[in-house]
Amino acid sequence: MQLPNDYIIAPDPAAKRLTRAVSGFDHTGAEVDIAVVEERPLTIYLNRQEVVTAMTIGDYPEFLAVGFLRNQGMLADDEEITGIDFDEELDVVVVRTASQTTFEEKVKKKTRTSGCAVGTVFGDMMEGLEGLDLPAAPVKTSWLYALARKINTTPSLYLEAGAIHGTVLCHEDRPLVYMEDVGRHNAVDKIAGWMFLNGVTAEDKILYTTGRLTSEMVIKTALMGIPTLASRSGFTAWGVEIARQVGLTCIGRMRGKRFVCLSGAERLERDVDPDSVPDESRKSGRKGKT
Known part of the structure; x- marks a missing residue:
């Protein structure tokens, strides 16, 4: 597959395993066949410890598993991963490390005491923000306009079937890695896993997402070390508060020439006249809903 816009990884809407054709009826009563996104469980293990499904x-x-573990603080920056085993039949992925991580015993303890290890993971993510100060990376508005135009016209499952979220790792005005999933957090974790396994630095990157800029999206971006987060969608108040706390540039409601920056506006370099940017037609862009 030839990748559009020089992506390193881009969606493959034609991948048969990701969608299926489902018959139904439209508003006129006519029979229609549409592509519907598949949804399947994936159980993640860290060595011998089951972590989450x-x-x-x-x-x-593999990227999803490593990225999830990384974003939850279960894998340290210098963690040595000795193997990643995926069993497609069982829908299980096992991430193996050279030595037992400190988190394995922590997860076991939570499982024994509450029956739900993941329910307390959010607090662990918040702990990871203590003392975090992201680099004050400049952001040119010309990059934002170029990225929105390229990403919104990239063939994707979102355009093909809807009901899915997309997240894109970018450098300046170039989209690099475009991941999709039924959950926006999964898409972010896939990018985090790809970055970790390929030793990709974060301080000069932009993360673009189709989803809302919630507290968890902001936290994941910050923990990845990415200084700029942009979205077609809107914000939550707590997400903005955390973004300001850690110095994350947070830009939302990006459509055509319009956007809103609620954190890090001093880092924007307005190098293009918005009136020279075509506005986005309401009929253009993505079909379907996330």
Whole structure:
């Protein structure tokens, strides 16, 4: 497959395993066949410890597993991963490390005491923000306009079937890695896993997402070390508060020439006249809903 816009990884809407054709009826009563996104469970293990079962479209399970563990603080920056085993039949992925991580015993303790290890993971993510100060990376508005135009016209499952979220790792005005999933957090974790396994630095990157800029999206972006987060969608108040706390540039409601920056506006370099940017037609862009 030839990748559009020089992506390193881009969606493959034609991948048969990710969608299926389902028959139904439209508003006129006519029979129609539409592509519907698949959803399947993926159980993630850290060495011998089962950590979580996530619902996912099923692509890039290794990246998803490593990214999830990384974003939850279960893998340190210098963690040595000795193997990643994926069993497609069982929908299980096992991430193996050279030595037992400190988190394995922590997860076991939570499982024994509450029956739900993941329910307390959010607090652990918040702990990871203590003392975090992201680099004050400049952001040119010309980059934002170019990225929105390229990403919104990239063939994707979102355009093909809807009911899915997309997240894109970018450098300046170039989209690099475009991941999709039924959950926006899964898409972010896939990118985090790809970055970790390929030793990709974060301080000069932009993360673009189709989803809302919630507290968890902001936290994941910050923990990845990415200084800029942009979205077609809106914000939550807590997400903005955390973004300001850690110095994350947070830009939302990006459509055509319009956007809103609620954190890090001093880092924007307005190098293009918005009136020179075509506005986005309401009929253009993505079909379907996330």
